[in-house]
Amino acid sequence: xxxxxxxxxxxxxxxxxxxxxxxxxxIFGVMRLVNIAHGDLIVVAxxxxxxxxxxxxxxxxxxxxxxVPLMFGLGYVLQRGILNLTLGKDILPPLLVTFGLSIxxxxxxxxVFTADSQKLKAGAIETMSLQIFxxxxxxxxxxxxxxxxxxxxxxxQLLFFRTMLGSAFRATSDDPDTARLMGxxxxxxxxxxxxxxxxxxxxxxxxxGVRTNFDPSIGPGRLLYAFEAVIIGGLGSLWGTLAGGVIxxxxxxxxxxxxxxxxxxxxxxxxxxxxxxxxxxxxxxxxD
Amino acid sequence: MKYRVTTATRTSRVAGLVTLAVLVFxxxxxxxxxxxxxxxxxxxxxFLALAQMWNLLAGYAGLVSVGQQAxxxxxxxxxxxxxxxxxxxxxxxxxxxxxxxxxxxLPTAFVVFRLRGxxxxxxxxxxxxxxxxxxxxxxALGGGSGKSLPISVIRSIADSRAEREVLIFxxxxxxxxxxxxxxxWILRSRHGLAxxxxxDSEPASESLGVNNFNAKLxxxxxxxxxxxxxxxxxxxxxxxxxxxxxxxLTDWTAYVIFIVVxxxxxxxxxxxxxxxxxxxxxxxxxxxxxxxxxxxxxxxxVIMLKAPQGLWGLVxxxxxxxxxxxxxxxxxxxxxxxxx
Numbered sequence: 001x002x003x004x005x006x007x008x009x010x011x012x013x014x015x016x017x018x019x020x021x022x023x024x025x026x027i028f029g030v031m032r033l034v035n036i037a038h039g040d041l042i043v044v045a046x047x048x049x050x051x052x053x054x055x056x057x058x059x060x061x062x063x064x065x066x067x068v069p070l071m072f073g074l075g076y077v078l079q080r081g082i083l084n085l086t087l088g089k090d091i092l093p094p095l096l097v098t099f100g101l102s103i104x105x106x107x108x109x110x111x112v113f114t115a116d117s118q119k120l121k122a123g124a125i126e127t128m129s130l131q132i133f134x135x136x137x138x139x140x141x142x143x144x145x146x147x148x149x150x151x152x153x154x155x156x157q158l159l160f161f162r163t164m165l166g167s168a169f170r171a172t173s174d175d176p177d178t179a180r181l182m183g184x185x186x187x188x189x190x191x192x193x194x195x196x197x198x199x200x201x202x203x204x205x206x207x208x209g210v211r212t213n214f215d216p217s218i219g220p221g222r223l224l225y226a227f228e229a230v231i232i233g234g235l236g237s238l239w240g241t242l243a244g245g246v247i248x249x250x251x252x253x254x255x256x257x258x259x260x261x262x263x264x265x266x267x268x269x270x271x272x273x274x275x276x277x278x279x280x281x282x283x284x285x286x287x288d
Numbered sequence: 289m290k291y292r293v294t295t296a297t298r299t300s301r302v303a304g305l306v307t308l309a310v311l312v313f314x315x316x317x318x319x320x321x322x323x324x325x326x327x328x329x330x331x332x333x334x335f336l337a338l339a340q341m342w343n344l345l346a347g348y349a350g351l352v353s354v355g356q357q358a359x360x361x362x363x364x365x366x367x368x369x370x371x372x373x374x375x376x377x378x379x380x381x382x383x384x385x386x387x388x389x390x391x392x393x394l395p396t397a398f399v400v401f402r403l404r405g406x407x408x409x410x411x412x413x414x415x416x417x418x419x420x421x422x423x424x425x426x427x428a429l430g431g432g433s434g435k436s437l438p439i440s441v442i443r444s445i446a447d448s449r450a451e452r453e454v455l456i457f458x459x460x461x462x463x464x465x466x467x468x469x470x471x472x473w474i475l476r477s478r479h480g481l482a483x484x485x486x487x488d489s490e491p492a493s494e495s496l497g498v499n500n501f502n503a504k505l506x507x508x509x510x511x512x513x514x515x516x517x518x519x520x521x522x523x524x525x526x527x528x529x530x531x532x533x534x535x536x537l538t539d540w541t542a543y544v545i546f547i548v549v550x551x552x553x554x555x556x557x558x559x560x561x562x563x564x565x566x567x568x569x570x571x572x573x574x575x576x577x578x579x580x581x582x583x584x585x586x587x588x589x590v591i592m593l594k595a596p597q598g599l600w601g602l603v604x605x606x607x608x609x610x611x612x613x614x615x616x617x618x619x620x621x622x623x624x625x626x627x628x
Contacts, residue, residue, distance in 0.1 A: 034406030036354075085593050091405040093592050095352055096549055100589035103542055107578040107585070220537065224417065227410045231403075261432075265421040268414055272399055275411070279402040 005136045006257045007250055012138060014229075014249025015146030016211065018242040019204035020222055021229035022152060023197035025241045028230070030169050030193040031087060036098040039223030040105040041198060045071055045205025046214045047113055049120055060120035060210050068202040075198030079191040087190070102219065109216035120209035145207045149245070152200055153238045159196070160238075169193060221264075228271040234281030243282060247274070292619045295476055303611035315461060318454045326457045330525060332567055333464035337518045338540065339547045339559035340467040341511040346545075347554035348475065348483045349507040350490075352405070355412025357541050358396065358419050359389045359512045361534035363519025365423060368529055371441045373428075378445045382459070382520040389516020393509045401501070401508075413537070420535035434530025442527065456525055463521060467514050468612075471556055474510070475614040479503065487554075538581075546588045552598025556612040561600040 024038050035041075045067055052063040082101075086093035128140040160166040168189050171179040176186050208214060208222070229248050233240030248267050255266020274282070317329055338356065345351040366385030370376040376384060396415050403411040424432040446452040474480050482503045485493035494500050519540075523529045533539075543566065551562025566584075573580040595602055604610060 034410065036406075036410070082589075082593070092346070092352060092553065093596060095406050095409055096545065096592050097589050099354070099542070099545060100585040100592070103538075104582050104585040104589070107581045110578045111582075220413075224410070224414055227407075228414065231407065231411075261421075261425060265418065265425075268418045268421070271414060272418065275399055275402055 001134055001136070002257075003254075004134070006253050008132075008136060008138060009142070010250035010253030011246050012142035012146050012249070013253055014242075014246030015142065015149040016204065016207060016245075017225050017229050017248050018149040018245030019145070019152065019200065019207065020226035021233075021241045021245055022149070022156065022238065023200040023204070024223075024226045025230045025233075025236070025238060026156065026200070027193055027197045029236050030173050031190050032173075033083065033087065033094050034098070035083075035197075036095065036223065037101040037105055037219075038098075038201070038226055039221065040102045040109075040219030041071070041074075041201050042205045042208060042222045042226075043109065043214060043216060043219045044074075044105060045198075045202040046120070046209035047109060047118070047216075048202075049206045049209055050113075050118055053120060060122045060206060061125075064203065064206055067206060068199050071198040071202035071205075072195045075195035075201075076191045078198075079194035080187060083194065084187050084190055102223075106216050106219060113216060115215055115217070117213040117215045118209070119213050120206065122210045126210065141207075141210060145211070148203060148207065149242060152203065153242055156196075156200075156238055165189075165192065225267070228267065231281055232271060232274050234284035236285035237281075237283045240281060240283035240285070290620075293616050294619060295613050295616055297610065297613050299609045300611060300613045307611070311461075311465065315458075318457060323450075323453060326453055327525070328567075330457055330460035330521075332563060333460035334518045334522055335544065335547060335566065336464045336559060336563045337467035338515060338544045339551070339563055340464075340471050340556075341515050341518075342541075342544045343548045343553060343556075343559050344471050344474070344507060345511050347548065347558070348471075348480075348487060349504050350487050351504060351508060352409045353412040354409045354537070354541055354545075355400075355414075355416035356511070356515055356544065357535045357537055357539070358412070358416035359393065359515035360519035360522065360540040361416070361419055361423065361531070362389045362392050363516030364523035364529050364534045365429060366516065367520040367523055368429060368435060368437065371444075372438060378441065378524060379459070382517055382524065385520035386513045386517030389519070390509050390513035393512030396512075397505055397508050401504070416535055416537070420531045423534070424531040430530065432531060434528060434533070436528045437524070445524070456521070459521055460525075463514070463518060467518075468556065468560070470510070470514070472612050472614070474507070475556070479506065480614060481616075483507065543584075546584045548598075549588045550584075550591055550599060552600035552604075553596070555598070555600055555604070555610075556614070557600045557604070557610070558598050562598070565599065 020039075020042060024035065027033050027035060048067045048070060049060055049063040052058060052066050053060050082097065083094065086097045122141070125140055129137040130140060130143065131137050160169060168179070168184050171182065172184060172186050172189050180186055225248060229244035230241055231244070232247050233242070233244030247270060251270035252263045252267040256263035258266075314329060317326060321329070338360070342353070342356055345353050363385040366388045367378070367381050370381035370384050371378055400408055400411040400415060423429060429435055442452070446455050475483070482493065482498045485496065485498055486500050486503060490500055519534070523534065526533070547562035547566045548559055549562070550565055551560065552558030569580070569584065573583060576583075591598060597605060
């Protein structure tokens with residue numbers, strides 16, 4: 001029963017990882033950009049929520065009303081102002097520029113918020129739990145996180161396949177030059193994609209901050225989880241990304257059950273095994 | 289018709305002499321320098337060697353690795369394992385550490401070569417993390433908190449502290465020269481031509497008979513060997529190792545990437561210029577702490593956006609000079625018979 005419990009907790013943890021990964025998957029799908037600063041932007045969202053929560057005495061989950069639009073705007077400006085300049089045939093510029101941004105953000109956060117470990121205090125909801133079968137109980141917060149991940153991915157699927165903006169995303173992804181001939185402003189479309197990506201990052205950052213401690217140095221670790229979930233699930237498939245997050249979460253919680261020092265290592269090793277066995281991930285859609 | 293293919297130019301011959309003069313001057317540092325000078329030069333040398341190797345990977349073979357700290361760490365731990373547990377002499381242990389890093393590079397390549405482009409970059413990073421977390425589990429090597437080099441091993445490097453420092457100094461100088469030399473040599477060889485072809489177009493080079501996978505693998509393994517040796521050098525100077533220091537992304541990869549980008553990626557002179565800039569900035573800005581890293585990051589981002597050829601690229605393109613020319617020039621000479 002203990003192992004069933006471990007797997008269930010791992011699945012719920014996977015919801016958080018899927019939220020980390022969705023933004024990364026989205027911008028890769030639309031513009032083949034891999035954002036190395038992605039993890040640090042998650043931490044930016046956590047700190048933004050902390051500042052808003054402490055500044056206005058708000059509940060952390062309410063700060064989403066401010067943090068999501070803030071990150072959406074930041075994403076638009078970041079893409080329009082900097083990252084659009086790096087897109088092209090050569091993969092080096094986007095990679096090195098986002099790598100540079102990652103270092104700048106980490107040290108910027110360190111300067112403003114110090115290296116102290118922080119946490120978003122959400123009160124009673126943090127410790128509430130639900131009894132399910134066989135004496136296993138699950139935390140309310142992890143359940144909310146998992147449901148949020150499912151809703152976000154379902155919402156993005158609707159956005160991609162049912163709206164004009166989604167058509168524009170898919171069109172620029174398939175063939176940016178033809179999309180421009182059809183009157184699409186690629187720069188604007190890419191900026192909107194990054195904005196949506198960072199809106200999801202905002203949600204992920206707030207839920208991360210409520211769940212565990214965070215400090216300016218943890219961004220790269222979150223990037224690696226997000227990246228692993230994307231690759232495990234298969235490039236270009238959002239539901240695959242959810243599956244990838246879940247597999248990673250389960251691998252980590254099984255590792256942690258064996259020895260707390262093995263949690264992260266177990267996740268990385270599960271990723272490497274899947275990479276060896278299924279190099280294109282479990283549900284690949286995009287051809288890269 | 290006779291023809292010759294040359295790569296040397298008059299500038300390169302002059303540059304060769306200048307380089308030689310600078311090297312002789314630096315090599316005499318134990319005569320004119322203080323202990324702090326020697327230490328600084330060793331640091332300069334290992335950053336230069338790391339930068340040359342990263343440039344070889346990213347600038348010439350298209351392998352943008354964010355995981356070279358894996359090989360620094362493996363080399364560093366190799367030094368400790370070979371000297372403490374196998375009783376090998378320190379210099380021999382450094383060589384063996386480089387070889388060990390190259391051997392580890394093979395299975396690593398088997399996994400990460402499945403990923404392309406930016407995904408390759410993050411994949412190498414994951415593998416480096418796996419190594420870091422694995423070494424943290426090995427209690428014989430001090431686990432997460434690390435281990436110091438025992439006095440007996442330190443004594444076996446050389447008897448006195450001054451002798452040890454001079455020895456490490458010459459090893460450092462040698463590895464920097466070796467790293468620069470091997471990049472120059474590879475690029476002027478057939479292998480260098482193959483790399484240039486791959487960089488320009490993978491399908492085209494494959495169709496002309498270049499085995500892209502093997503060409504890249506050879507470069508990856510060479511870079512791992514040199515990086516591993518440098519790792520051993522770094523930790524024979526530091527005398528203490530821990531997983532976080534050995535597999536540090538910021539120290540062994542972020543700084544190195546900034547050095548190459550600022551100096552000029554895909555040029556042998558780039559890492560040299562970049563390392564000089566890096567050490568000058570460090571001299572003036574190091575006390576700023578986090579601001580120092582931010583300034584480096586901002587410089588790298590601005591250079592990548594505005595002058596992707598780097599500082600050396602700006603100079604070289606403006607004046608058309610190359611200190612280490614790797615371009616081949618064709619000289620066609622009509623034979624005497626035809627003229628007559």
